[in-house]
Amino acid sequence: VPAHVAGVPEIIMGVPAPNGELNPLVLAAAYLAGVSRVFTIGGAQAVAALAYGTETIPAVDKITGPGNRFVAAAKRAVFGQVGIDMIAGPSEILVYAEGANNAQWLAMDLLSQAEHDTVAQAVFITPDEQLLNDVELAIEAHLQALPKAEIARTSIANRGALVLVKDRAEAVELINQVAPEHLELCLDEAQEMAEDIRHAGAIFMGRYTPEAIGDYCAGPNHVLPTSGTARFSSPLGVYDFQKRSSLIMCSEQGVKTLAKTADILAQQENLDAHARSARYRYQ
Numbered sequence: 239v240p241a242h243v244a245g246v247p248e249i250i251m252g253v254p255a256p257n258g259e260l261n262p263l264v265l266a267a268a269y270l271a272g273v274s275r276v277f278t279i280g281g282a283q284a285v286a287a288l289a290y291g292t293e294t295i296p297a298v299d300k301i302t303g304p305g306n307r308f309v310a311a312a313k314r315a316v317f318g319q320v321g322i323d324m325i326a327g328p329s330e331i332l333v334y335a336e337g338a339n340n341a342q343w344l345a346m347d348l349l350s351q352a353e354h355d356t357v358a359q360a361v362f363i364t365p366d367e368q369l370l371n372d373v374e375l376a377i378e379a380h381l382q383a384l385p386k387a388e389i390a391r392t393s394i395a396n397r398g399a400l401v402l403v404k405d406r407a408e409a410v411e412l413i414n415q416v417a418p419e420h421l422e423l424c425l426d427e428a429q430e431m432a433e434d435i436r437h438a439g440a441i442f443m444g445r446y447t448p449e450a451i452g453d454y455c456a457g458p459n460h461v462l463p464t465s466g467t468a469r470f471s472s473p474l475g476v477y478d479f480q481k482r483s484s485l486i487m488c489s490e491q492g493v494k495t496l497a498k499t500a501d502i503l504a505q506q507e508n509l510d511a512h513a514r515s516a517r518y519r520y521q
Contacts, residue, residue: 244476250273260278304329310327324462328464373400
């Protein structure tokens, strides 16, 4: 949708087809979003095909969208050959909670990202030691029933963390250091705390706003910066499909002043052709 709003004339989509089967919901979404063409290819190989082109897949100007660590590495590798939006993947969630909260909810919010990938990151921060312990127990209980429990358990073991802080201020400092892709603020004063957050891809405000809603139907684009890149990147938007050109025009009279300046500066850099090019305009 942001690409359409920006006026992109052709939108190419790559989608994996496990066992040769395409998810009809994905095709329906592509149709509603106005995708021009869909190719059944995913992963790092899709990034390479779209960057350089093949006999059947056209080379594109820009590649956007999230993926696993191999997709993220592939996007890094082709940047320069094509534009990219950001490094988006593997998935991350950081949940901060204080006050009255349901540990079962918080634990499942963490697992909602941990089930994506064995290197997904799920971090829980709170100043409440009892809540921390309750969430830890709830995670283990939920893992007994999750279909992707093995992936989630590995993710939690590899990159998960339960962090006890002394107060909200210390939590804010940690959050800004991590710069998470998804940040849940589960407290009554979520809006007040959000004003102190400088680095996060998407912020889910209040205990009734789970990250999963953002995945599917909340509204804002859900291609988000990961791996700390929220320090300098923003969610995918219309601006990612726009570029600008500088327009410079001098009148016959106006160039005389600028050309003299350019002439002097070019001489200081020993760029004689530059200096003469400018000098011709005012002599």
